[in-house]
Amino acid sequence: MDTMQLFSEKVARLWNLWEVRLLVLLSLVLQVILIIFGARRKISARSWIRILVWSVYMTADSVATVALGILSRSQLGRNNNLQAFWAPFLLLHLGGPDTITAYALEDNELWLRHFLGLVVQVGVAFHVFFKSWSNSAITFINIPIFISGIIKYGERNFVLRSSSTQYFRDSLPSRPDECKEFVTVVEKDMSGEFAEGSLEELPEILKEIFKGFTVEVQDDIAPKDYYIVQAYFCFKKFKYIFANLLLDDKERECIVSTITDKNAVDAFKMVAVELGFIYDVFYTKAAIVYSRLGIFLRCISFICSLSALVVFSIIIDVHSYSLTDISITYLLLVGAVLLEIYAFLLLLFSDWTKIWLIKLKKETSKTLFEPFWRFISESAPLLSKRRRWSGSIGQYNLISSCLRKVQPAYFGVQKLPFVGESLDKYWHLNREDMNNNIEETIFNFLKKHGDLLNGLEGSEVFRDYFFTLRGNFTLQKWYGKDFFSESWTVDIEFVDSLVIWHIATDLLYYGDLDDIPEGDVSKLDPKCKVSKYLSDYMLYLLEFCPFMLLQGFGLIRYKEACAEAINLFKEKRLDDIPKACKDLLETYPQQVENKDDLAKMLIGEKQSLPMYGCMLSRKFQELTNIHRQRKWEVIGDVWAEMMGFAAHNCGWKEHAQQLREGGELLTHVFLVMAHFGLSKQYTGHKLMQSTYSLGEARNNIVLEAYVEKQRWREGNIEHV
Structure with a gap:
């Protein structure tokens, strides 16, 4: 003692x-x-x-x-x-x-x-x-x-x-x-x-x-x-x-x-x-x-x-x-x-x-x-x-993350109490350096629509309407009514649409990769790789920065989609992404023949986002078999439009918060949009002070001018 x-x-x-x-x-x-x-x-x-x-x-x-x-x-x-x-x-x-x-x-x-x-x-x-x-x-x-x-x-x-x-x-x-x-x-x-x-x-x-x-x-x-x-x-x-x-x-x-x-x-x-x-x-x-x-x-x-x-x-x-x-x-x-x-x-x-x-x-x-x-x-x-x-974008993939969860835990990390899932998630988070193709895809899309809108007073009306379309504008422009574009975009919640397009992009990406000898990724169309990067980036935002995205019940259905995929992969004992994509297409062979049937499925009680992703990829492949390169140009524009919607609806504080973590591509897109006059914090007043009401201008003069200018800039688009 x-x-x-x-x-x-x-x-x-x-x-x-x-x-x-x-x-x-x-x-x-x-x-x-x-x-x-x-x-x-x-x-x-x-x-x-x-x-x-x-x-x-x-x-x-x-x-x-x-x-x-x-x-x-x-x-x-x-x-x-x-x-x-x-x-x-x-x-x-x-x-x-x-x-x-x-x-x-x-x-x-x-x-x-x-x-x-x-x-x-x-x-x-x-x-x-x-x-x-x-x-x-x-x-x-x-x-x-x-x-x-x-x-x-x-x-x-x-x-x-x-x-x-x-x-x-x-x-x-x-x-x-x-x-x-x-x-x-x-x-x-x-x-x-x-x-x-x-x-x-x-x-x-x-x-x-x-x-x-x-x-x-x-x-x-x-x-x-x-x-x-x-x-x-x-x-x-x-x-x-x-x-x-x-x-x-x-x-x-x-x-x-x-x-x-x-x-x-x-x-x-x-x-x-x-x-x-x-x-x-x-x-x-x-x-x-x-x-x-x-x-x-x-x-x-x-x-x-x-x-x-x-x-x-x-x-x-x-x-x-x-x-x-x-x-x-x-x-x-x-x-x-x-x-x-x-x-x-x-x-x-x-x-x-x-x-x-x-x-x-x-x-x-x-x-x-x-x-x-x-x-x-x-x-x-x-x-x-x-x-x-940082000049990099986060990459997170639904199919890859679900496959990882059905495999043995890495050094038992997943089994750690409280922090196991988070540590495993961050451990497998990938980042890709920004490249000119990604910047050009986003920039060209925003420039095109910024030029169309900025020539018109009262353009904030069309701007706000445009950024509610979430990909529908691009699909209507290329495919008209044949694609049921509203059903895959504006008729469902944004997060649901994001997950469906993410799965469909993966299925189409690995389908094209199978057609390349020895699966050489470097031989893929650059637009294909850009679409894949943007797809994985948007899912990264959903997983790691959900506060930057407009949310509803979509996060719940996203978790349900992950659980559904995990159960499927466990049952089939899959450990490879290309095989998992093929198995998803075999598991969900449903086709959709008309818009009404699809709408009933999407708003039904039992929703399966992996199934809808498979249906979307089939529908896309069906309409783009003749024009393979156009397929990835359209998908890239759809993701750029979705990213524009996300940036448009993300608050300034959320953007400013991400600056302390190396910055986010979405914040840069937010400011590029502001440069093209596509920010919701611009307001116009000249036309409102005129003898025309804003509603009359939108429905008559300004709407006609907008459509005419679009035809002049882009020419008549032939539907595929």
Whole structure:
């Protein structure tokens, strides 16, 4: 018993000796992790980065707070007043790095709680400071670190408050910033261009309203910088969309003009820059750092940290203090300076700095900033090649996941309680890099319909109607009434339609793969692979990000479809996807002869999504045997239309939340749609103020103009 008691006392003494030291060092390590990986999560969708950042973000404040509390109750005298010197460093750590202020949007809403923490923790730090007050130089070196710590902590609270929903919305002016220092908005008449579409006589009311605006980058800006200037201009407008506010006709036309002459690659590149700006506003200290006040505060903070390090190195008496405490103090000082330098480098090579330098070069003498400008310009190729988001899309397949569940558990992962299913799901989640074919399929589809709709006032009526079709528009365009297109799209819930088309795409994909010698995937039609990628991506959203999709009872039927497939695969003991596809077609051989019979089946009591997927694939194959390539062009457009519907109905908060996880393709589609005037947050009012009612215009003049323009742009489509 005495031995155990003696051992416990030694452990207690050892812990009391090292408690503060370990916590302070841990706090420094957590700050290093946050500043490095806090920026990485913007461009990476890897789960381990997300878990690491979440763990460190949730731990960092608690560690610094506990360390401050321990210091406040410690008996600090001359022999240990070096530890009191650590208190302002903990304030510095509580301020956090520039690369991450909020882990999620909800953290911005808690800014008042953080402000209370600021008041309390600054008070505790001052308590430690005054309790250890002496005439030694260490006491006076505390002052610059205190200044730096209060600046950092204050910046964090200011940014959290300014990024909260209410204050972010209130901070926006009544009209978006025109960015006159970069672009010129020019009004132009579009009625003549529209009239070329075989509309010989347009009503005067439409001629008057067919006026648009174009955004022209000013002549003294280099052509290579056009894309970032246009992205910044659109970012100023899109802040209103992410604040859930409306934009009017003029703003829509200005935004549309920035993308009209771009191809898919350039358009998605510009959108990535815009979303980078949005991410910085919501999740980093961009609101304060990239301002004159922020630069001034950053200089003060750096000078304070550097001066404290230099003075401490000069005046410290190594014989008066513990070597361990001196080493820890040096680590804190050097760490503070290096973190400031690292933050400055991130700032220097950011898109914000590029915009600032372009503006500075326009407004000041070129020779004054020539060396600095040359350095940044030579670094431009590195900036243009760096990633601005993960550039990958999640891939999840229903048949593959069901086959995996009928096979033996991988290392018993599936059998783990509570987390087994989730771990197994994430373990087998695949990601594919974005490619130009995917971008072109989506871009061309949106551009085609954006061009059709934007020529008409009151187009928001057709826009909203169009995005309720969920693939029906494409099917009607190609196949008319022969396909029963409403039955596979608008007559059922979106999730049901998504799962049915996903299964049908798989069946058609592996059917085509069987026809290729040795099943060489590289020999497949690129449009076929694009359709497969989009199909698996939409199911990934349903499985991992269901909050981004419009839901009803479809999720329940999706789970029932998975259970049905699992039971079937267990019974047949299948372990291969092509075999599973063949077996599904053999198990559900039903054909559908007319639309009424299909409608009764789809709304019946017993619904089988795998069966409907097989029926859809047969119907599709039946109508496309002659035109195999057209089949995948149509399926690709159906998935693009479904993705447009999903993006159109996904809230801005859901899009903004995904920016912290490497970004989602759906969010990029959401912004490309906004560029083409296809966002529901655009509103028109000119036609409503005319003598025509919106209903009359829709049913008469505007509807005829829309149909006529469609025929002019696409030509008469022959049904297969």
